[in-house]
Amino acid sequence: MQPVRWGILSTAKIGRIKVVPGMMKSPLCDVAAVASRDEASARAMAGELGIAKAYGSYEALLADPEIEAIYNPLPNHLHVPMTLAAAAAGKHVLCEKPIAITADEAEQLRQAGSQVLIAEAFMVRHHPQWQRARELIRSGEIGDLRSIQVIFSYFNADPGNIRNNADIGGGGLLDIGCYAVVAGRYFFDAEPVRVVTLMDRDPAFGVDRTTSALMDFGAGRQLAFTVSTQSAPYQRIQILGTKGRIEIEIPFNAPPDSPTRLFVDDGSMHGTRSARAIDFPVVDQYRLQGEAFSRVIRGAAPLDYGLEDAVLNMRILDALQRSEASSAWEKVS
Template sequence: MTSVIGLLKRLYNIAYPTEVRKSGPSPSNQSTPKPLKFGILGAARIGPAGLIIPARSHPEVVVHAVAARDLARAQAYAAKHGIAKAYGGYQALLDDPEVDVVYNALPNALHYEWTMKALEAGKHVLNEKPTADTAEETRAMFDFAEKKGLVLLDAYHYRFHPALKRAKAIIDSGELGKLKHITVNMMVYQGYFKDDDIRYDFELGGGTLMDMGCYAINCLRYMTSAEPTEVIATSHVVFEPKNAPPDYVRNIDRRMEATFALPDDRTASIVIDAGLPPMLGFIPRFPNTGFVVECERGRLEMLNHVIPTLYHYISVKNDGLGARVEKVYKGAGKGEEWWLTYRHQLEALVDKLRGREPETWLTKEDSVQTMEWIEKVYAKSGLGSRPQSAYFLASRA
């Protein structure tokens, strides 16, 4: 009963966070900085969870503007979410001198172009994962951010939650001995993504490895504190739309499995699936997201590492000391039990922008390596990397 009450409280606070007074100069303290004004590229479904709701409880953040290709859509989105400005074009938002930070929530294939344009316009960028379609683009984006003296962060939001940090701390402590193998699962029920979803559009950087799989590869690298040395094997199932035309090109993965070699004779595997069949033919399956770490003296399993605020557990089985279950909704540092992973991420980003030391941060190399291994899995599978952007930024030449 206690866990149910806790869940309900978290859900309520997530949906209705306390609106905080935004920081800024006051008659008694003129030195207080103005809030950071964010602009969203794309009237996307991820916007509310990814930024709009977390911003409501952050005293230093205001969601100031949104841009869409269609002005009417941007205006409707702005009205729904209480955003001051709406633009019918992405460049118009970048030209707004009041925007300090851009949240790039566009499809994968547009991340490179519009992040580069945002950086060129002097804006810091929170970029939706995966970084871009290729590792080459990823490195170029971070190199350009460094050149401009700006902050670029990929939105691997799950990395900022204290539950994941606790799971890693258990592994790193040596309690279970040497890590032998990790399996990361990211699976959702059939129909979770509709046939016309951008995740199934090759030209837009689609594929489940690009979408859910980037979390899995990032997670196995984080939990093992190591880079794979080789993609040993892959298997995949391609996405088959209903009534596919005869000339339909089957280059989008609906399911992807991959096994990796790690240093010191360790291994890792990922299982990504956007089409779990329904139970009894009609009951949608609950998403299967989590990981299992096999060690010399036991195993650790974490359920729901991607959205742990809703519910999660860390199951530890120590061959010598028995079993236990841990749940971590609030860490020793900043945060509340109801903070979404996105809220923890926003806290870290603002700390970075204000010159404070974030509790957690993702480096350029972290983002680049994740994209490199995505491309290596696609190469091994025969599906190939997603199309590289044709955009060229003259100022980089």
């Protein structure tokens, strides 16, 4: 397959440290250019990673006729505007999560999405550990799926960090709560019907620093999650069925340079004594994500998670936000 020529919209840390190096491992992804509003920053990243072109403006990158696809890791409030700009320039877009700040904002992408491919960058759905866990659920390995529990946390009290800026879409729900929502939709193979939320907001930043929620997927199926931007770093997914459970040890930040594993446990012994491990070889989920989107661009695979999926995810996040204000269950509309 002819590699897709990619342009990187900004020198954001997530792109520089994780996504772009992963994509550059793949013969399907030709990362050909990077842009920043500061040309020196673009040149520095290009030099560090071996990218041929560096632009001092986003517009210059979008005007490059050789670039076919854009990866957009800009701050949340720029996801929709710059994705629209890229689409207007005829570029396909892989946009970092969350694709927007609200569902209404995400809806603005629909017309553009009829002209180019637009997808939200949830790399976890491309990792073999997530795919294997869903295979086990579908096979009936753990019986009927009843409950999913997600915890995801890190500590970041830096006032200069964009995640602590409420005006541009900061806070734990949009940054990492979106992963819990995706986990529920992915493993239940369903959409939640109602949600309820409890948030604790940082008194100085105004962003939610700890958010917990309960999501009702109908037929007795529940997802409970806690995410925090000011707690000890930790992450885990527990998937509970009528005959057993699945535990994903490092569900979100799966390392690109060491094996991963999940556990399957029939609960016959307390603790983890009856759990068996399923090991996965070293993979880079960002490489897999870039390859998957590149194949879609070349017509070699369908787009499994496109714009409609992203809008649905934002509707759930909106309902979680409404629940904080109403202190009540909110329907997902």
